[in-house]
Amino acid sequence: MSTVVRIPTILRTYTGGAAEVPGEGATLREVLAKLDADYPGIGARILDESGKIRRFVNVYVGDEDVRFADGLDTATPTGSQISVIPAVAGG
Amino acid sequence: MSLPPLVEPAAELTVDEVRRYSRHLIIPDVGMAGQKRLKNARVLCVGAGGLGSPALMYLAAAGVGTLGVIDFDVVDESNLQRQIIHGQSDVGRPKAESAAASIKEINPLVNVIIHNESLSNDNVMEIFSGYDLIVDGTDNFATRYMVNDAAVLLGKPYVWGSIYRFDGQASVFWAEHGPCYRCLYPEPPPPGMVPSCAEGGVLGVLCASVGSIQVTEAIKLLTGTGEPLVGRLMIYDALEMTYRQVKVRKDPECPLCGKNPTITELIDYDAFCGAVSDEAQQAAAGSTISVGELKDMQDKGENIFLIDVREPNEYEILSIPGATLIPKGEFLNGSALERLPQDKKIVLHCKSGVRSAEVLAIVKNAGFADAVHVGGGVLAWQKQIDPSLPTY
Numbered sequence: 078m079s080t081v082v083r084i085p086t087i088l089r090t091y092t093g094g095a096a097e098v099p100g101e102g103a104t105l106r107e108v109l110a111k112l113d114a115d116y117p118g119i120g121a122r123i124l125d126e127s128g129k130i131r132r133f134v135n136v137y138v139g140d141e142d143v144r145f146a147d148g149l150d151t152a153t154p155t156g157s158q159i160s161v162i163p164a165v166a167g168g
Numbered sequence: 169m170s171l172p173p174l175v176e177p178a179a180e181l182t183v184d185e186v187r188r189y190s191r192h193l194i195i196p197d198v199g200m201a202g203q204k205r206l207k208n209a210r211v212l213c214v215g216a217g218g219l220g221s222p223a224l225m226y227l228a229a230a231g232v233g234t235l236g237v238i239d240f241d242v243v244d245e246s247n248l249q250r251q252i253i254h255g256q257s258d259v260g261r262p263k264a265e266s267a268a269a270s271i272k273e274i275n276p277l278v279n280v281i282i283h284n285e286s287l288s289n290d291n292v293m294e295i296f297s298g299y300d301l302i303v304d305g306t307d308n309f310a311t312r313y314m315v316n317d318a319a320v321l322l323g324k325p326y327v328w329g330s331i332y333r334f335d336g337q338a339s340v341f342w343a344e345h346g347p348c349y350r351c352l353y354p355e356p357p358p359p360g361m362v363p364s365c366a367e368g369g370v371l372g373v374l375c376a377s378v379g380s381i382q383v384t385e386a387i388k389l390l391t392g393t394g395e396p397l398v399g400r401l402m403i404y405d406a407l408e409m410t411y412r413q414v415k416v417r418k419d420p421e422c423p424l425c426g427k428n429p430t431i432t433e434l435i436d437y438d439a440f441c442g443a444v445s446d447e448a449q450q451a452a453a454g455s456t457i458s459v460g461e462l463k464d465m466q467d468k469g470e471n472i473f474l475i476d477v478r479e480p481n482e483y484e485i486l487s488i489p490g491a492t493l494i495p496k497g498e499f500l501n502g503s504a505l506e507r508l509p510q511d512k513k514i515v516l517h518c519k520s521g522v523r524s525a526e527v528l529a530i531v532k533n534a535g536f537a538d539a540v541h542v543g544g545g546v547l548a549w550q551k552q553i554d555p556s557l558p559t560y
Contacts, residue, residue: 085335086332086333086334086335087332087333087362087363087368090497096405096407096408117501118500118501131357132353132354132355133353133354133355133356133357133362135352135353135414137414140413140414140415141414141415142414142415142416142417144419145417145419160403160412160414162337162401162403162414163357163362164309164330164353164356164357164362165330165331165332165335165337165362166306166307166308166309166312166330166356166362166364167218167307167330167331167332167364167365167368167370168215168217168218168219168220168304168305168306168307168329168330168331168365
C-alpha cells in the first residue's frame with residue numbers, strides 16, 4: 078500500500094536529504110525492502126544482519142511501536158505514516 | 169493520566185518569595201500550594217551542558233528550592249554556542265561551579281549543591297538518593313543507561329531529553345507509573361554507528377527547545393499538574409518545525425523494570441555501550457601512529473595515501489595537508505574501497521581517532537593489511553603540529 082516513511086536526520090544522507098519519502102508495501106517488511114531498493118544501504122541501518130529491527134532503532138506505524146505490534150509483519154495500510162526513530166544521546 | 173504531586177509543600181513562602189513568584193502564584197493550577205511544592209523540591213541536573221544550561225536556568229528561576237549540578241568538565245569556548253549558563257569569562261572554569269554562579273545570579277533563594285565530579289557507579293546511588301527527580305542532560309549512552317538504571321532502582325522519575333543537529337527527543341521515564349529508558353531503547357547502538365554532537369554538530373537553540381520541555385515536565389511532576397509525558401515520546405524537528413508524539417509502552421520483558429528483571433543492580437556501562445567496538449580495537453592495536461609519525465612520513469616523502477574520514481563540513485574547518493576526504497559513510501556502504509590505491513600505504517584519520525579506528529577495521533578486512541590510523545586525529549595535529557589552525 079502507498080505509505081509515507083519519515084527519515085531521521087542521521088539517515089538522510091541516504092535519501093538525498095529528504096525527511097519524508099514515499100513507501101510501498103502491505104507490511105513493514107515490504108516497505109523497508111522497497112525503501113532499501115530505492116535508497117541502497119539504508120536498510121542495513123535499520124535492520125541487523127539477521128533481518129531483525131536493530132535494538133536501538135524504533136519503527137512506528139502511526140504512533141505505535143511495531144515491537145509491541147506484529148514487528149516486521151505489522152500491516153501498513155494505505156496512508157499510514159511509518160517513522161524510523163533511532164536512539165541519539167546528544168545533550 | 170495525571171499523577172499526584174511528587175513533593176509535599178513547604179510550610180510557607182516569605183514576603184520576598186511571594187513577590188518573586190507572583191506570576192506563578194496567580195496561575196490557578198500552580199498557586200501557593202504549587203509554589204510551596206517547588207520550594208521544597210530537590211532536583212538534580214546531570215550535566216551542565218547543552219540541555220543542562222536552559223534546564224538549570226529555568227528550574228532556578230521557577231523557584232525549585234534545591235538544585236544539584238553534576239558535571240566533571242570545564243567550560244570550553246566551543247560550548248558557548250549553546251551552553252548559555254556559561255559565559256566568555258567562564259572558559260576554563262569547572263562547569264558545575266560556573267553553572268552554580270549563574271543560578272545564584274538568577275535566583276539567590278536557590279540552594280545549589282555542586283557535584284564537581286564525574287557520575288559513576290560508585291557515587292550515582294548516593295547522589296541520586298538526595299533528590300526527588302533527575303533531569304538528564306548528558307551527552308553519551310553509557311551515562312544515560314546508568315542514570316536510567318539508578319533512577320529505576322531508586323524509584324525516582326527521570327526526565328530525559330536528547331538532541332542531534334536539528335532533532336530533539338524528550339520523555340519522562342518512571343518505572344512505577346510507566347516505561348523506563350530501556351523499554352524505549354533496549355540497547356545502545358554500537359560505538360561509531362550514531363555520531364555524537366561533537367562529531368555531528370547541534371543547533372545551539374535546539375537545546376532550549378528540548379530543555380524547556382524537560383523543565384516543563386519536571387515542574388508538572390513536582391506539583392502534580394497536568395498530563396505528564398510518561399509513556400509518550402515527544403519528537404521535535406526544528407527544520408520542519410513539527411512536534412510529533414508516539415507511544416512508549418512499558419516492556420513486560422524489560423530486563424530492568426519488566427516482570428522478571430535480570431538487572432537488579434548497576435552494571436558495567438562502558439562495557440555495555442563500548443567506547444570503541446571490538447573490531448576497531450583489534451584493528452587499531454599495533455596499527456596506530458601518532459601525528460608526529462605522520463609528519464615524519466610526509467617529510468620523508470613516504471609513499472602514503474592519507475584519508476580524512478570525517479564529513480565535508482568538518483574538513484572545511486581544518487584539515488591535514490595532503491589528506492583526501494572520503495567520509496566514513498562511504499566505507500560503511502563499500503563505495504570508498506575502489507578508490508583506494510593498491511600501491512600506497514593507507515593512513516586514515518578523523519577528528520579524534522574513534523571513527524578512523526572503525527574505518528581501519530573495514531579497510532583491513534578489505535585486504536589493506538598495512539593500513540594504519542592516526543591516534544588523536546586532526547585535533548592532535550592542530551595541538552602538536554600546527555597550533556595556528558582553528559579547532560572545533
